[in-house]
Amino acid sequence: MGKPVSRILVINDEHLVLREFVKGLNAAARALDNPNGITFSGVATAKEALAAIESDGDIQAVLVDDTLYTLGKPNGHGASHQRRTLQVSALELVQRITRFRPELSVYILIAQEKEDDVVDALFTEAVDGYFYREERDYRGIYRILNAQIQERAKTPFYDQLKNYVWMAKDQWHTPGHSSGESLRGSPWVNDFYDFMGEHVFDADLSVSVPMLDSLMDPKGVIAEAQHMAAQAFGARRTFFATNGTSTANKVIFQTLLAPGEKLLLDRNCHKSVHHGVVLSGAHPVYLDSALNRKYGLYGPVPKKAVLDAIRRHPDAEALILTSCTYDGLRYDLKPIIEAAHARNIKVIIDEAWYGFARFHPEFRPTALEAGADYATQSTHKVLSAFSQASMIHVNDPDFREHLFRENFNMHTSTSPQYGLIASLDVARKQAVMEGYKLLSRTLALAKELRAQINSTGVFRSLELEDLLPEELRHDGIRLDPTKVTVDISGCGYTVDDLQKVLFERFNIQTEKSTFNTLTLLLTIGTTRSKVSRLYDALMRIAREKRAPRRLVRTPEIPAFTKLRYLPRDAFYCGGELMPLLDDKERVNKKLARRVCADQVVPYPPGIPVLVPGQAITRDIADYLASLLRSQKRMEIHGVVYEGYQPCVRVLKNAEQRSLRRID
Numbered sequence: 001m002g003k004p005v006s007r008i009l010v011i012n013d014e015h016l017v018l019r020e021f022v023k024g025l026n027a028a029a030r031a032l033d034n035p036n037g038i039t040f041s042g043v044a045t046a047k048e049a050l051a052a053i054e055s056d057g058d059i060q061a062v063l064v065d066d067t068l069y070t071l072g073k074p075n076g077h078g079a080s081h082q083r084r085t086l087q088v089s090a091l092e093l094v095q096r097i098t099r100f101r102p103e104l105s106v107y108i109l110i111a112q113e114k115e116d117d118v119v120d121a122l123f124t125e126a127v128d129g130y131f132y133r134e135e136r137d138y139r140g141i142y143r144i145l146n147a148q149i150q151e152r153a154k155t156p157f158y159d160q161l162k163n164y165v166w167m168a169k170d171q172w173h174t175p176g177h178s179s180g181e182s183l184r185g186s187p188w189v190n191d192f193y194d195f196m197g198e199h200v201f202d203a204d205l206s207v208s209v210p211m212l213d214s215l216m217d218p219k220g221v222i223a224e225a226q227h228m229a230a231q232a233f234g235a236r237r238t239f240f241a242t243n244g245t246s247t248a249n250k251v252i253f254q255t256l257l258a259p260g261e262k263l264l265l266d267r268n269c270h271k272s273v274h275h276g277v278v279l280s281g282a283h284p285v286y287l288d289s290a291l292n293r294k295y296g297l298y299g300p301v302p303k304k305a306v307l308d309a310i311r312r313h314p315d316a317e318a319l320i321l322t323s324c325t326y327d328g329l330r331y332d333l334k335p336i337i338e339a340a341h342a343r344n345i346k347v348i349i350d351e352a353w354y355g356f357a358r359f360h361p362e363f364r365p366t367a368l369e370a371g372a373d374y375a376t377q378s379t380h381k382v383l384s385a386f387s388q389a390s391m392i393h394v395n396d397p398d399f400r401e402h403l404f405r406e407n408f409n410m411h412t413s414t415s416p417q418y419g420l421i422a423s424l425d426v427a428r429k430q431a432v433m434e435g436y437k438l439l440s441r442t443l444a445l446a447k448e449l450r451a452q453i454n455s456t457g458v459f460r461s462l463e464l465e466d467l468l469p470e471e472l473r474h475d476g477i478r479l480d481p482t483k484v485t486v487d488i489s490g491c492g493y494t495v496d497d498l499q500k501v502l503f504e505r506f507n508i509q510t511e512k513s514t515f516n517t518l519t520l521l522l523t524i525g526t527t528r529s530k531v532s533r534l535y536d537a538l539m540r541i542a543r544e545k546r547a548p549r550r551l552v553r554t555p556e557i558p559a560f561t562k563l564r565y566l567p568r569d570a571f572y573c574g575g576e577l578m579p580l581l582d583d584k585e586r587v588n589k590k591l592a593r594r595v596c597a598d599q600v601v602p603y604p605p606g607i608p609v610l611v612p613g614q615a616i617t618r619d620i621a622d623y624l625a626s627l628l629r630s631q632k633r634m635e636i637h638g639v640v641y642e643g644y645q646p647c648v649r650v651l652k653n654a655e656q657r658s659l660r661r662i663d
């Protein structure tokens with residue numbers, strides 16, 4: 001575990017002044033307290049500055065002298081005009097730097113006589129402060145830069161949690177284990193205490209401790225931590241959710257949608273979105289995601305379908321899409337969001353798989369940068385937070401905070417796990433301080449892994465062109481390269497058998513699969529050793545030269561039928577259970593013509609075949625029956641067993657007559 005390293009880049013095109021500054025500032029850093037490991041280095045041109053910022057992930061701040069910078073060398077012809085176009089002002093340089101790495105602190109060195117002009121020009125930019133060049137106050141500059149880095153590296157909630165634990169107060173409050181006292185020394189359960197570690201229990205505190213603030217009414221360290229997260233992720237407001245993005249989506253729906261109001265949503269959205277439709281009483285308008293038949297992957301919704309839906313439903317209140325998808329496909333969001341905003345439709349982007357994107361230009365723009373009103377992120381899935389720890393980012397100019405707060409509190413336990421809140425605070429700090437560096441490493445590892453997989457000659461990592469169905473080719477979709485989907489069809493195993501071999505023989509657990517692909521997730525926690533072990537395993541399997549197996553395609557989910565009633569109305573009907581198969585194991589014909597009361601979701605792919613209120617057809621009944629009869633064990637959420645008989649809940653005829661139809 002090394003000490004922090006913070007490099008500060010001084011950019012000044014006068015060599016002597018630059019040398020003097022770097023020397024003076026490094027002397028100050030050596031002479032004064034330096035907990036962040038600050039050192040200064042200098043460059044003279046904008047090109048060098050941008051190259052250094054790209055290649056050196058330890059750069060935490062830049063000190064830009066207010067002069068014109070050469071961006072590159074003129075290429076010989078049309079010299080004088082060329083020279084001008086190759087120069088950038090300090091303002092342009094600052095813009096380029098902050099566009100590339102928005103988390104960096106930016107300070108400007110100015111000449112006293114130009115102060116007003118410079119400050120005016122940079123007023124709207126993310127500039128953290130100014131210094132007079134002529135003062136040569138190296139110690140003063142160092143102290144301020146050090147304080148700024150210290151400020152960004154603060155974790156207000158986690159710091160306070162640690163302080164409180166070390167204060168060792170006697171507990172006369174919840175939780176009942178009382179810092180683990182109830183377990184420690186118990187002959188029956190002390191192993192749990194030892195296994196989990198003492199701080200898991202010490203830090204498991206509750207709202208009974210006022211100095212730790214309240215997640216439901218934050219005014220202290222939680223408010224401060226959320227504010228810092230908002231700044232880091234580019235939001236107006238950020239809220240910490242301790243029940244995952246599953247809950248985050250529901251909170252937003254209940255805030256934006258009154259019963260009966262329209263929501264445009266990808267049918268392939270996560271099941272929490274469909275549950276949110278029931279809870280909010282929304283009138284859903286489903287958009288079909290594109291299907292890549294070759295690999296059984298359900299991708300984004302074609303841009304044309306989204307834009308058509310926006311045009312056909314200008315009365316919709318909100319639109320929700322998932323970007324990037326589980327397989328790493330990201331929408332070109334800006335035109336979609338602009339079209340929605342033109343009709344006053346709020347845009348929510350489920351970024352469950354994309355919470356790191358702000359911290360490396362390869363992954364940007366983020367949903368918020370593209371103009372989304374809300375983004376929900378499973379910080380736990382892709383950054384260093386504990387499971388269930390997510391963030392809700394808000395940029396909605398019409399944000400109704402009171403309503404949001406009511407809904408947030410409706411879904412939040414009055415006893416949230418404080419370790420989760422601390423982990424969100426720490427995940428934000430890490431993303432800001434070293435996200436760029438770690439993501440650069442992850443990207444490099446993803447590239448290596450892709451090449452290694454292809455070098456086996458049997459497995460093949462799929463690129464954007466492989467993943468995109470025809471109808472998405474011109475939609476500006478991009479691939480997050482840290483999600484690696486591998487075609488396994490040549491390896492001689494079925495996907496289930498391959499996963500078993502990887503797990504049992506090679507101790508490797510993969511993320512998800514289709515009938516002929518495996519998806520591997522690289523995160524900032526992926527190491528080169530892990531990549532090598534996976535490569536080794538795949539290479540060994542490839543060398544076994546097994547004859548390819550016939551892989552059984554998962555049947556395509558049937559097209560959406562008709563929504564007869566609002567999902568909430570249908571869900572809250574008592575309904576009755578109806579068998580899917582008759583006594584002779586044939587499809588129960590009576591199912592067609594009935595209306596479903598539950599959500600029925602085969603997993604994978606996790607797309608609802610039926611939602612509450614939807615008309616059941618013969619095709620759907622046949623599809624569900626074929627899944628039940630197939631050899632492959634598959635979860636089908638929403639199918640209920642009465643004894644051995646698989647059933648679905650449908651509306652009774654009398655209930656149907658009493659409900660208002662919406663079709």
Ligand SMILES: Cc1ncc(COP(=O)(O)O)c(C=O)c1O
Nearest residue numbers: 244245246270322350352378390
């Ligand atoms: C697209 C999407 N949204 C939301 C969620 C739910 O996130 P969480 O596990 O944080 O509740 C998931 C989980 O897999 C997901 O894939």
